[in-house]
Amino acid sequence: xxxxxxxxxxxxxxxxxxxxxxxxxxxxxxxxxxxxxxxxxxxxxxxxxxxxxxxxxxxxxxxxxxxxxxxxxxxxxxxxxxxxxxxxxxxxxxxxxxxxxxxxxxxxxxxxxxxxxxxxxxxxxxxxxxxxxxxxxxxxxxxxxxxxxxxxxxxxxxxxxxxxxxxxxxxxxxxxxxxxxxxxxxxxxxxxxxxxxxxxxxxxxxxxxxxxxxxxxxxxxxxxxxxxxxxxxxxxxxxxxxxxxxxxxxxxxxxxxxxxxxxxxxxxxxxxxxxxxxxxxxxxxxxxxxxxxxxxxxxxxxxxxxxxxxxxxxxxxxxxxxxxxxxxxxxxxxxxxxxxxxxxxxxxxxxxxxxxxxxxxxxxxxxxxxxxxxxxxxxxxxxxxxxxxxxxxxxxxxxxxxxxxxxxxxxxxxxxxxxxxxxxxxxxxxxxxxxxxxxxxxxxxxxxxxxxxxxxxxxxxxxxxxxxxxxxxxxxxxxxxxxxxxxxxxxxxxxxxxxxxxxxxxxxx
Numbered sequence: 001x002x003x004x005x006x007x008x009x010x011x012x013x014x015x016x017x018x019x020x021x022x023x024x025x026x027x028x029x030x031x032x033x034x035x036x037x038x039x040x041x042x043x044x045x046x047x048x049x050x051x052x053x054x055x056x057x058x059x060x061x062x063x064x065x066x067x068x069x070x071x072x073x074x075x076x077x078x079x080x081x082x083x084x085x086x087x088x089x090x091x092x093x094x095x096x097x098x099x100x101x102x103x104x105x106x107x108x109x110x111x112x113x114x115x116x117x118x119x120x121x122x123x124x125x126x127x128x129x130x131x132x133x134x135x136x137x138x139x140x141x142x143x144x145x146x147x148x149x150x151x152x153x154x155x156x157x158x159x160x161x162x163x164x165x166x167x168x169x170x171x172x173x174x175x176x177x178x179x180x181x182x183x184x185x186x187x188x189x190x191x192x193x194x195x196x197x198x199x200x201x202x203x204x205x206x207x208x209x210x211x212x213x214x215x216x217x218x219x220x221x222x223x224x225x226x227x228x229x230x231x232x233x234x235x236x237x238x239x240x241x242x243x244x245x246x247x248x249x250x251x252x253x254x255x256x257x258x259x260x261x262x263x264x265x266x267x268x269x270x271x272x273x274x275x276x277x278x279x280x281x282x283x284x285x286x287x288x289x290x291x292x293x294x295x296x297x298x299x300x301x302x303x304x305x306x307x308x309x310x311x312x313x314x315x316x317x318x319x320x321x322x323x324x325x326x327x328x329x330x331x332x333x334x335x336x337x338x339x340x341x342x343x344x345x346x347x348x349x350x351x352x353x354x355x356x357x358x359x360x361x362x363x364x365x366x367x368x369x370x371x372x373x374x375x376x377x378x379x380x381x382x383x384x385x386x387x388x389x390x391x392x393x394x395x396x397x398x399x400x401x402x403x404x405x406x407x408x409x410x411x412x413x414x415x416x417x418x419x420x421x422x423x424x425x426x427x428x429x430x431x432x433x434x435x436x437x438x439x440x441x442x443x444x445x446x447x448x449x450x451x452x453x454x455x456x457x458x459x460x461x462x463x464x465x466x467x468x469x470x471x472x473x474x475x476x477x478x479x480x481x482x483x484x485x486x487x488x489x490x491x492x493x494x495x496x497x498x499x500x501x502x503x504x505x506x507x508x509x
Contacts, residue, residue, distance in 0.1 A: 049483040052469055055496045059453035061418055065427040065437055067458030067491075069414035074428045075365045076409055078372040079402045080136075081388065082336055083128070085379025091393035092377050093131045096406050100133040101335050101373045103140060103196070107161040110143040110174045118181045126187045135189040136335065136373070137182060138239070139175055139218050140196050141203070146171055155205055162203055164210035168217050175221035183231055193269060193335070194218040194237035198250060202287055212253040219263040226264070236267030236330060244270040244315035244332075259326050267370070268319045269333040272308060273341035274356060275300045280343030282384040287342060297343045301445035305359035306419055308334075312367035331370035338375045344384030351472040352500040354397035358440035359424040361405060365412075374402070397472045397502075400479040404470075404504050408436050422447055423497075425454075435460070437505040439497060447499035454505060456491035465507055467493055473501035482506070 080099030083089065089100075102124055110116050121137070128135045146167060147160030155163065165171035182189045194215045198204040204211060215237060222235040238251050258265050278300045279285070284293040312332060319330055337360070339345050339353045347353035357374075364372055380387035388399045410430040415437075417425035422443035429435050437454055441447065468482035485493050487507065497503055 049481045052483040052485045052495075054486070055451045055494050057451055059451045059494055061421065061423055061450040061452045061497075062416070062455060063423070063425040063437065063439060063452055064416040064455045064457060065425075065435070066414040067429070067435065067456055067460065069458070070411040070429075071414045072412050074409050074412050075369075076406065077370060078361055078364055079405055080133070080335070080371060080373035081377040082373050082375045083124070083377045085376060085381075086387070089127050089131050089377060091389040091395070092399070095131070095388075095399065095402050097131065097133045097377075097402070099136055099191075099371055099373055100128045100131075100377065101136040101138065101193075102128065104137045104178060105141070106139065106174060106178060107141045107143050107147075109178060110145075112145050113170065116174070116177055116181075118178060121178070121182060122185050122187070125182060125185060125189050129187040134191065136191040136193060137189045138193045138196050139178070139222075142171075143174060146174070150206060150210070154207065158205045162205040164206040164214045168213055171214060172217040172221045175218050176224055179222050179225045179233070180229070183225055183233060184229060190231060191234040191267075192218075192222050192236075193239055194235065194254075196239045197241040197271065198238055199248070200241045204250075208248075208250040208253060211250050212257055215254045216257040216261065216263070219258055219265070220261070223263055233264075234266040235264055236269055236333070237265075238269065239335065240270040242270075244268065244311060245318035255322055259323070259328070265323070265328050265330050267331040267333045268315065269335050270315070271336035271341075271375075272311060272334050273336075273338055274303050274305070274307070274360060275340040275345065276303075278340075280340030280345035280348075280384065282346050283344035285342050285344070293343060299444065303356075303444040305356065305363045305424060305442065308360050308369075309363040309367035312364065312369050316368065332368070333371045333373070334364070334369060335371070335373040336375045337372060338386050341375075341386075344382075346384045348384055348386055348398070349390070349396055351397045351474060351477060351502065352442075354401045354472045355440045355442040355500045355502050356444075357398050358401050358438060358502045359419075359422075359442045361401075362424045362426045362438070362440065363419075365426070374398070395478065397477045400472060400477075401502060404436075404438065404479055408438065410434075421450075423450065423452065433460075435507040437503075437507075439495075439503040439505070441497045441499060441501050441503075443499070449499050450497045452495050452497045452503075454493045454495065456487075456493075456507065458491075460491055460507070465491075467505060467507045469493075469495060469506075470504045471498075471501060473498045479504055 077098045081097045082101045125135050141161040144160045146165035147163040149166035150163040151158040151160045226233040278298050279296045281298045339347050376386050380391045408428040410428050413427040415425045415427050424440045427437045467485050467487045469485050470479040470482045
């Protein structure tokens with residue numbers, strides 16, 4: 001079961017019915033509640049503030065939630081994280097991430113023929129399980145003793161850990177032994193990814209044919225462990241840095257070999273940074289010369305969460321076409337994403353980034369993405385870094401967004417919003433009847449505040465209901481404080497929604 005730091009707060013005398021939270025406990029449904037509903041709070045320290053004042057003017061936007069139109073189960077698999085920096089996961093324990101993607105660091109696990117030390121990886125898996133997440137292990141990079149002869153022969157001076165192996169059988173054996181060790185460990189990993197960003201020279205310096213053979217051997221090794229142990233393992237790729245429907249020889253050859261050999265291909269993965277094709281504007285990550293970064297390091301004024309849903313649908317069509325007739329039906333994973341890549345971005349630290357993130361998550365879910373992993377969990381190096389917490393472990397606004405998403409289980413509800421105006425909404429209803437509405441207002445350039453009428457159409461589960469709102473905006477970087485709002489006759493709430501903000505409406509009935 002997932003661990004939890006979450007507290008219980010009881011609604012008293014009707015007023016405290018406005019406390020926001022889902023009506024389930026951290027480890028399952030609570031005991032039968034007393035007549036006043038008991039809800040889980042977003043934070044142990046959560047409190048109810050002064051009532052929110054009514055908007056000064058009439059609504060100029062509307063979000064309509066159809067309470068009588070369930071739209072499928074809420075996707076709780078989109079709140080994964082990447083862990084490639086930082087010594088521990090203590091700061092994200094309260095998030096209950098669905099998945100944590102971690103590098104197997106095979107270059108360190110195998111330092112010579114017959115030499116294998118998987119204990120550091122097993123220690124990481126134990127920590128991942130301790131925060132309630134499922135590990136996804138990247139089967140990279142190349143052990144130096146396998147890659148150096150290839151570098152000497154084909155690319156003198158190249159980093160041997162980014163080359164293919166000189167002995168494919170030896171590589172397959174290393175992968176087999178690592179997968180066997182971690183898949184059968186007390187705190188196991190059962191998901192594996194063949195390499196990381198092979199379409200970038202940062203991570204692959206060898207030729208296409210060598211990549212195809214190396215990746216095929218990786219899938220073959222995982223399949224062998226699955227057959228030997230009877231465990232249900234997943235293996236996928238190609239973990240692309242760019243477009244998911246990449247049709248270059250490297251990726252196309254990889255897919256064709258997997259199909260030809262009848263090997264498993266359980267998920268199709270790629271990465272997507274919202275500010276692409278530009279890099280984070282507030283400092284060079286260090287992978288590019290400063291002169292090139294000076295050209296690319298800026299805000300993309302046309303960046304939109306809608307690019308995610310479009311790309312996911314394109315990926316689904318591509319994967320369906322590529323694997324047609326094979327019996328394979330890979331899931332879709334975006335297992336690295338954030339506002340910006342390649343450069344620091346101060347929006348990562350603010351409600352502006354959280355609003356972008358919220359809208360992206362909404363579009364991911366709408367387009368049918370199966371899993372996602374946000375880059376990254378911990379290890380912040382300073383302002384504008386990608387981590388979901390600051391250097392001292394203090395949660396960033398995105399942390400609060402992810403925690404709120406975790407509480408929004410149950411059924412999705414049909415929603416009408418206005419993405420063209422930068423207004424994105426998601427609504428859920430828990431089995432106990434708690435209704436939650438997440439509203440993100442984000443436009444990359446020129447965003448505007450709105451007065452939004454949130455109309456809850458249909459039957460609420462009781463005759464008496466109270467609502468509260470928590471905000472991420474320029475004045476509030478946490479969801480700790482919920483403020484009561486009046487729920488009008490017929491079930492509507494009017495809110496002033498600042499530009500680049502996130503609002504979380506909770507109705508406890």
